[in-house]
Every structure is written in C-alpha cells, then in structure tokens.
Amino acid sequence: MERTASSLPSTPLLRGNKGARSSQSADKSGDGTNVDRPRPVEVVELPEAIAIAAGGFHSCAITHRQEVYCWGDNRSGALGDGSAESRTKPVLVQGLANVTALACGTGFSCAETEIGEVHCWGRGSFGQLGDGSTEDSPRPRRARASSVQTK
Secondary structure, three states: OOOOHHHOOOOOOOOHHHOOEEOOOHHHHOOOOOOOOOOOEEOOOOOOEEEEEEOOOEEEEEEOOOOEEEEEOOOOOOOOOOOOOOEEEEEEOOOOOOEEEEEEOOOEEEEEEOOOOEEEEEOOOOOOOOOOOOOOEEEEEEOOHHHOOOO
C-alpha cells in the first residue's frame, strides 16, 4: 500500500488551525514553557499537523506541507535541528521533505519519505539510526536499506 500524508492514521490529530496537542511534561509539552502539564495543551508555533509521534522525552509532528517539526529534550539530537539545545516550541527538522510517516523512540526519531527513504536522527548508541553506526546525529541521516524494513 502506498502511503501519503493524507492516508496516515488520524487518531492523535486535531484538524484546522489548532495544531497538535500534547499532555507531556516540562519542555516536551510544546507550549513554550517548562511547566508540567497534566492535561493536553495546544502546541504553539506549529503549522497545521497531520500526524504526531511522541518519544521518551520529545515529540514530533508532520505538517500539511509534509515537513517535520520536533520539540522537547534534545541532548542526543532527537529534534533534528543540528543542535543539542532542548526546545519548548517546535523546530523544523533540517533536510527532510515529503515525509509520509514518523516514529519517535527514546532520544531518536525516524521519518519515511514519499519515495520510501527512511531518515533517522538523535541517539544512535545501539544502532537505532539504521546507518550502520553507533553515533548520535543531530541531523537526519539516511538509513541503510538493508537495515530498514517498512510495511
């Protein structure tokens, strides 16, 4: 089955101009503060989200333009913005376009593009990034085809 941004599951989404909502704690909530939030809050400064994924200490969303924005803990580069600075608001993941699927783990994230490429960034200490290394990467790296299986 070919996956497009419009065919992604819609369960965790809010449509319209409200963007995504998050109920994570501290800087992971995406509302621009470091305050723990026991209830969902609107993620600020995020273009309209069509999908969202939550990792151990960060979250990411695919926008209607098929770009990826991430926010939260960034010590291992999980936000993909080239820095190690944690963010309370979403930042654009550098070097990704036409994203159709997204997944987040503890300290790392991966995205699949329309042409089936998988790019991962963040913590790589156990080979999570699929590029054959065990190094962290603050920017997306293309995963090797032999180490990635997609549906």
